[in-house]
Amino acid sequence: MSYLLKACIFTFAAVLINMQNKNSLIILGLITLFCVYNFLIYTSKDGDAPIKLSSEALHGQQLWQENNCWSCHQIYGLGGYLGPDLTNVFSEVGKGPDYIKAFLNSGIKSMPKFNFSEEEKGAIVSYLQKIDSTGYYPNYEATFKATGWVELKYKDEK
């Protein structure tokens, strides 16, 4: 931000010095608009994504990364493909917390057995629960708008 400010002041000064040119006023106007526009964009708070993971879920995310779950599993289709996508494993019928923990205890096929403590298993479950709450994958609840945009249905929509 301070770089932007310095650049603006510098350009203002340069244009002011060269004021005898008639086009200077137009250039000055454009630069002012550019500065105001940038100021509004860079100082608006709208773009800040709030941190929504609880500390337990955050711990789960760390375990997810440290143990390379992502190298075999996908979330929203992104990740390795040896195991299934886990976006909605928490809420799928017949699955859920105990189901997830059972896989961590025993391993299956090429999935290794993990020796997690109860607390660590709980953390992974709460991470997967949080992911599950954000949406569906694959998402068949998409509507195509006349404007060309696709509107998706999210789980945490009010």
Ligand code: HEC
């Ligand atoms: C080396 C690959 C590999 C790694 C690493 C791995 N998994 Fe798996 N996982 C698998 C495979 C393969 C399956 C079984 C797919 C099947 O049922 O055919 C599986 C199944 C699962 C299931 C059951 C999914 C379902 O819908 O039935 C869960 C939950 C799971 N893994 C969680 C994890 C977590 C959490 C980690 C990290 C701590 C992890 N896995 C690491 C390969 C892996």
